Amino acid sequence: MSIDVLxxxxxxxxxxxxxxxxxxxxxYHNRDILGLRGWxxxxxxxxxxxxxxSLRTNSSPLYMVIMANSLIVAGYSTxxxxxxxxxxxxxxxxxxxxxxxxxxVLFSAILLDGIDVNKRVALCSLAIAxxxxxAAWEVMRARITEPLSxxxxxxxxxxxxxxxxxxxxxxxxLSDAPEGETTPFYDPTQGITLFINTIxxxxxxxxxxxxxxxxxxxxxxxxASTDQLTHLPNRRFFLEEAERLASRGALGMSRAxxxxxxxxxxxxxxxxxxxxxxxxxxxxxxxxxxxxxxxDDLIARxxxxxxxxxxxxxxxxxxxxxxxxxxxxxxDLSVDIDGRPLRITTSIGVATLRKDLQDAMxxxxxxLYRAKDRGRNRVESAEEPPAAAA
Numbered sequence: 001m002s003i004d005v006l007x008x009x010x011x012x013x014x015x016x017x018x019x020x021x022x023x024x025x026x027x028y029h030n031r032d033i034l035g036l037r038g039w040x041x042x043x044x045x046x047x048x049x050x051x052x053x054s055l056r057t058n059s060s061p062l063y064m065v066i067m068a069n070s071l072i073v074a075g076y077s078t079x080x081x082x083x084x085x086x087x088x089x090x091x092x093x094x095x096x097x098x099x100x101x102x103x104x105v106l107f108s109a110i111l112l113d114g115i116d117v118n119k120r121v122a123l124c125s126l127a128i129a130x131x132x133x134x135a136a137w138e139v140m141r142a143r144i145t146e147p148l149s150x151x152x153x154x155x156x157x158x159x160x161x162x163x164x165x166x167x168x169x170x171x172x173x174l175s176d177a178p179e180g181e182t183t184p185f186y187d188p189t190q191g192i193t194l195f196i197n198t199i200x201x202x203x204x205x206x207x208x209x210x211x212x213x214x215x216x217x218x219x220x221x222x223x224a225s226t227d228q229l230t231h232l233p234n235r236r237f238f239l240e241e242a243e244r245l246a247s248r249g250a251l252g253m254s255r256a257x258x259x260x261x262x263x264x265x266x267x268x269x270x271x272x273x274x275x276x277x278x279x280x281x282x283x284x285x286x287x288x289x290x291x292x293x294x295x296d297d298l299i300a301r302x303x304x305x306x307x308x309x310x311x312x313x314x315x316x317x318x319x320x321x322x323x324x325x326x327x328x329x330x331x332d333l334s335v336d337i338d339g340r341p342l343r344i345t346t347s348i349g350v351a352t353l354r355k356d357l358q359d360a361m362x363x364x365x366x367x368l369y370r371a372k373d374r375g376r377n378r379v380e381s382a383e384e385p386p387a388a389a390a
Contacts, residue, residue, distance in 0.1 A: 004191070005190055005191055005194065006054055008191060008194040008195055008198065009050055009051075009053060009054035009194065010051075010054060011198055012046075012047070012050045012194065012197065012198050012201070013047050013050045013051045013054065015198055015201060015202060016043045016044070016046050016047035016050065016201055017043070017044070017047045019043050019201065019202065019205040020040045020041075020043035020044045020047065021040075022205070022209070023036055023037075023039050023040030023043065023205065023208075023209065024037070024040045026209060026212065027040060030212070030216060033086075033212045033215065033216060034085045034086050034089055035082040035083060035084075035085040035086030035087075035208075035212075036082075036086075036208075036209075036212055038078055038081055038082035038085055038096075039078075039079065039082040039205070039208055041078055041082075042074075042075040042076070042077075042078035042079045042082060043075065043201070043205065044075075045071050045072070045074045045075035045078060046071070046072050046075030046076070046201070048071050049067075049068050049069065049070070049071030049072035049073075049074075049075065050068075050072065052064060052067060052068035052071065053068045053069070053072075056068065062111060062112070065111060066104065066107060066108055066111065069103075069107055069120070069124050070100060070103060070104050070107065072124065072128070073099065073100055073103045073124065073127045073128065073131070074096065074100040076127070076128050076131035076132060076135070077095065077096040077097075077099040077100050077131055078096045079131065079132075079135045079158075079204075080095055080096070080099075080131050080134045080135045080138065081093065081095040081096040082208075083135050083138040083139055083208075084138050086208075086211065086212070087138060087141065087142040087146075088142075099127070099131060103123075103127050106123060107120065107123060107124070110123065118172040118173065118175055119172070119173070121168070121169075121172040122169045122172040122173050125165040125166070125168040125169035125172060126165070126169055128161070128162075128165045129161075129162040129163075129165035129166050129169065130162075132158045132159070132161040132162035132165065133158070133159065133162045135158050136154075136155040136156075136158035136159045136162065137155075139151050139154050139155040139158065139211075140152070140155045146215070148211050148214045148215065149214065150207055150210035150211045150214050151211060153203070153207050153210075154203075154204055154207030154208055154210070154211060155207075157200050157203035157204035157207055158200070158204050160196065160200050160203075161196075161197060161200040161201075161204065164193050164196045164197060164200070165193075167193065168190075168193045224236070225237035227300070227301040229279055229282060229283060229301075230282055230283055230285075230286035230301050231286070232286050232290070232299055232300055232301045232307075233298070233299070233300040233301075234300060234301060235300060235301070235302050235303055235308075237300060238298060238300035238302065238308055238310070239357070241298060242298060242310050242357050243357055245298075245310070245312070246353070246357055255312070255313045255314060255315060256310065256311060256312055256313070256314065256352075256353040257310075257311045257314055257315070257316060257319035257350055257351065257352050257353060257360075258308065258309070258310055258311075258350070258351050258352075258353055258357070258360040258361055258364045259308065259309035259310075259311065259319070259322075259323055259326075259348055259349070259350055259364060260302075260306070260307075260308055260348070260349040260351075260361065260364040260365045260367070260368040261289075261306065261307040261308070261309065261326075261346050261347070261348050261349075261368070262305060262306050262307075262346065262347050262348075262368055262372070263281070263282070263285060263305040263306075263344055263345075263346055264344065264345045264346060264347055264372070264376040264377060265345075265376070266278065266281075266304075266305040266344075269281055269342065269344065273337045273340070273342055277337040277338075277342060278305075280335055280337055280342075281335055281337075281342055281344050282301075282305065284333060284335045284344075285307075285330060285333075285344065285346075286299075286301070286307075288329055288330060288333055289307065289309075289326060289330075292322075292325060292326045292329055293309065293311075293322070293326070296312050296313075297309060297310065297311050297312060298310040298312075308361065310353075315352070316350065316352050316381065316383060319350050319352075320350055320379060320381060323348045323350050323379045324379050326346075326348070327345075327346055327348055327377065327378070327379055330344060330345065330346045331343075331345050331346075331377060345376060345377035346377065347368055347371035347372045347376045347377065347378060347379075347380075348368065348371060348378075348379045348380070349363075349364040349365060349366065349367030349368030349369070349370070349371060349379075349380055349381075349382060350364060350367060350379060350380070350381050350382060351363035351364035351367060351381075351382035351383075352382070352383065360382075363382035364382055366382060367380040367381055367382040368380070
């Protein structure tokens with residue numbers, strides 16, 4: 001079955017513009033997604049270059065041939081730049097300008113030197129293969145720090161594009177351009193290669209949109225589960241995660257404890273230093289508490305000046321030692337508020353997690369208020385019976 005090359009050129013043009021419109025639409029409604037606008041721009045550049053190639057004839061001026069091929073290479077350079085911006089936030093306009101400028105110089109030189117069309121095709125194919133491979137590498141390079149599941153299909157689409165260009169390059173070098181050339185491509189792979197490229201353009205663009213959507217979804221999930229001031233998990237996340245760990249048995253048998261922590265006299269802190277000073281105190285406490293606890297321990301802002309901690313794989317005596325160490329570290333903390341030192345203390349209640357998380361939190365809360373009743377800035381255990389009434 002023969003494939004009409006001009007038809008595929010026009011199909012590429014239409015699809016690239018449609019994909020560009022989709023990317024611009026997505027960027028317009030989610031402007032904080034880095035790289036999306038650049039990707040849309042790359043599709044427009046590629047579409048314009050493809051249209052010019054489809055209109056080329058023997059009488060076309062040299063600048064039109066140079067511009068058509070340069071626009072396509074500029075499109076793939078911009079793809080590489082866009083992926084880097086998506087990963088790191090780097091604008092890196094040079095990543096699009098330098099490869100394109102280098103290609104323009106080389107392509108213009110061989111065109112003016114009278115090199116046959118297949119060698120020029122080989123140069124274009126090589127440039128696209130290199131840039132597609134670089135973009136695929138950039139997509140996968142950040143998978144460790146941001147393991148998006150859509151990275152793999154996006155990279156595979158880019159690598160397939162690079163592979164098809166390598167095949168195109170080989171056949172271009174092995175083929176002879178016939179007399180009376182009317183298009184820039186002459187070899188048996190031309191139609192199928194262009195068809196594969198059409199599929200790759202759609203696949204890699206949809207892959208990039210999936211990456212952007214996945215990042216956005218993770219961002220909103222984090223906002224929903226994180227306290228905006230302290231950047232600790234919030235109450236909702238703590239309850240869900242602690243229940244999940246308990247239900248899976250990940251906490252061990254009677255080897256987990258809950259701490260309920262409250263900053264002492266916090267109303268006086270707000271009254272003396274203002275709410276901005278109180279916010280700084282909460283942030284300072286959260287930072288120090290995170291440093292004092294192990295990476296596997298779960299700490300969250302439970303509400304106001306109250307915090308909750310789930311200590312994994314510890315018994316009650318060890319949990320009491322952790323709580324006392326945290327209390328002492330906070331007591332030694334001094335926060336500078338507009339040149340005035342602010343010192344805070346905490347009261348902590350400790351309870352062993354047996355079977356029910358809510359029960360452990362209730363018992364830790366009772367121990368917390370016992371610590372407040374006994375003078376604050378102290379640690380109390382839920383297992384200690386309250387003092388008998390006189």
